[in-house]
Amino acid sequence: MKRLVIILGMHRSGTSVVTQICQYMGAYLGKENELIIPDGNNPDGYFENIEITSIDDKVLHICGREWYSLEGVEIDSNSSEIKAAKNELKHTIKELFEKSDIVAVKDPRIAILLPLWEEILEEIGIDAEYIWVFRNPLEVSESLRKRNGFCRSHSLLLWINYNLNIIQFLADKDYLMINYNNLLKDLKAVESLSEFFCVRYDSIVDSEVKNIIKQRYVHSIYSPNAVGDLGYGLLSELYTTLLENKVQKANLQFWKSQYVLDINREENQNWDHKVLHNVDYLNRKELIIYGAGNYGVRAAEMLLDLGVHKFQFCDKDNCKQGNYIMGGRVLNIEEIEKKKNVLIIIAIADERVRREVEQTLVCLKGVGLLLFTTLEKIWKYSVK
Numbered sequence: 001m002k003r004l005v006i007i008l009g010m011h012r013s014g015t016s017v018v019t020q021i022c023q024y025m026g027a028y029l030g031k032e033n034e035l036i037i038p039d040g041n042n043p044d045g046y047f048e049n050i051e052i053t054s055i056d057d058k059v060l061h062i063c064g065r066e067w068y069s070l071e072g073v074e075i076d077s078n079s080s081e082i083k084a085a086k087n088e089l090k091h092t093i094k095e096l097f098e099k100s101d102i103v104a105v106k107d108p109r110i111a112i113l114l115p116l117w118e119e120i121l122e123e124i125g126i127d128a129e130y131i132w133v134f135r136n137p138l139e140v141s142e143s144l145r146k147r148n149g150f151c152r153s154h155s156l157l158l159w160i161n162y163n164l165n166i167i168q169f170l171a172d173k174d175y176l177m178i179n180y181n182n183l184l185k186d187l188k189a190v191e192s193l194s195e196f197f198c199v200r201y202d203s204i205v206d207s208e209v210k211n212i213i214k215q216r217y218v219h220s221i222y223s224p225n226a227v228g229d230l231g232y233g234l235l236s237e238l239y240t241t242l243l244e245n246k247v248q249k250a251n252l253q254f255w256k257s258q259y260v261l262d263i264n265r266e267e268n269q270n271w272d273h274k275v276l277h278n279v280d281y282l283n284r285k286e287l288i289i290y291g292a293g294n295y296g297v298r299a300a301e302m303l304l305d306l307g308v309h310k311f312q313f314c315d316k317d318n319c320k321q322g323n324y325i326m327g328g329r330v331l332n333i334e335e336i337e338k339k340k341n342v343l344i345i346i347a348i349a350d351e352r353v354r355r356e357v358e359q360t361l362v363c364l365k366g367v368g369l370l371l372f373t374t375l376e377k378i379w380k381y382s383v384k
Contacts, residue, residue: 002097004126005196006117007106008170009133010162011067012143014180018133019047019106020212021190025197025205028100041147044212048107051092056109059085059116067109068150068359070157070263075116086116090124102197111162114169130175131196132166134242137235138222139181148356149316151333154363156235160259163238167247168256177245181221184213234258271343271368276378279307285368286339287311290357291347292320292330299347299372300326302379314344316357337364347372 005027009015023029029047036046036053060066062081065073076082096103110117121128141155150158176196183189190209194201224243228236234255241250275281287308289299292315303311304326313330315321320330336342344367348354354371361369 001101002126003102004093004121004128005102005104005131006110006128007104007131007133008111008166009108010111010135010140010159011108012140012147013133013135014183015106015108015133016042016045016047017180017183017213018131018178018193019104020044021193021209022104022131022197023047024208024212025194025199027102027104027197028096029104030096049092049105052089052105053107053109055085055088055092056107056113059113060109066355066359068148068158068356070161070359073112075113077116077119086120089120093120093124093126108162111165114165118169130170130173132170132175132177133180134163134177135180136222136224136227137239138226145333146318149333150360151337151364153365154360156232157263157363160235160238163242164252164256164259167250167252179243234262271370273370273374273378275370276306276375282306282308282343283310285343286341288314288331288336288342288344289328289347290314290344290361292317292325295349295372296347297325298376299345300328302375305379333360340366343368343370345370345372345375
């Protein structure tokens with residue numbers, strides 16, 4: 001009998017470790033050269049099939065979304081582009097089953113594409129089994145800050161969005177839920193995985209799994225109470241529900257409506273770029289140039305040319321943080337979150353990276369945003 005196991009969970013939630021254990025217990029993920037290669041963020045690997053992740057990413061782009069978008073994904077199944085993507089996914093899944101009767105698929109994006117995946121599996125006649133991995137949202141937030149430069153509010157909203165989507169989809173399905181933090185403390189979750197894959201849990205399995213579960217996977221540890229201490233009701237209620245495994249009693253519709261209100265309650269502003277002509281106003285703001293590369297230097301040159309000499313930089317590159325460029329210190333996103341009266345000039349040339357940065361900055365409260373791509377035109381043709 002063919003078995004398709006789908007590992008669900010928010011990014012940076014421990015799904016890679018769980019999928020690696022699934023692989024050890026007999027699940028086929030694809031050939032080694034078909035998996036995303038390890039890097040500094042996941043030194044032992046992501047255990048994601050390159051083709052599947054690429055197609056999922058393509059679907060999100062067709063729908064005008066990214067994996068880090070806070071808005072819902074609306075999928076038009078009748079679209080020719082979506083139909084083509086579905087056929088690609090079907091082909092990839094069928095190819096995996098040519099190699100093994102037990103296949104596991106892991107890509108965090110699936111959590112926000114579950115209706116599409118359900119359609120695909122129905123069309124190829126496969127009933128999937130699900131493993132849901134969750135992690136303390138503050139730890140996820142810290143990991144995303146280090147890897148992507150996301151602010152805390154953005155990451156926490158993403159955590160809510162992904163897990164609400166999973167709750168809704170799994171409402172009438174059987175699944176195995178794993179708390180990543182418990183996985184690191186004891187091996188009960190691993191024993192449940194061995195039962196899931198019908199593998200006898202003996203000393204050899206115990207030794208191999210312990211070798212997979214290393215402390216270097218833990219980059220930050222927060223207590224469950226720390227989530228409640230934030231005073232964010234929706235986040236705390238959702239996380240407590242997962243901890244207590246009371247998902248069936250979840251007030252899903254209320255939570256979803258609350259989430260929609262939260263993502264539309266941002267206080268930051270996209271400022272009129274004519275503010276560039278008001279140098280006195282600019283000098284009264286705490287100016288931060290997001291992007292400590294050549295484009296950011298160009299933005300700093302613009303400010304100096306205008307007579308604005310006080311500014312700082314921000315960059316998600318850890319190697320740049322703490323250094324000084326043209327007299328301005330390079331901050332990290334956490335330092336910006338603590339500031340007030342801030343006006344940020346986004347100076348990133350790469351459009352895709354710029355969209356990612358914009359998404360996280362709009363979650364900062366009371367912050368003004370300007371795009372240097374527009375400012376540069378005003379500076380070049382109107383100010384100089």
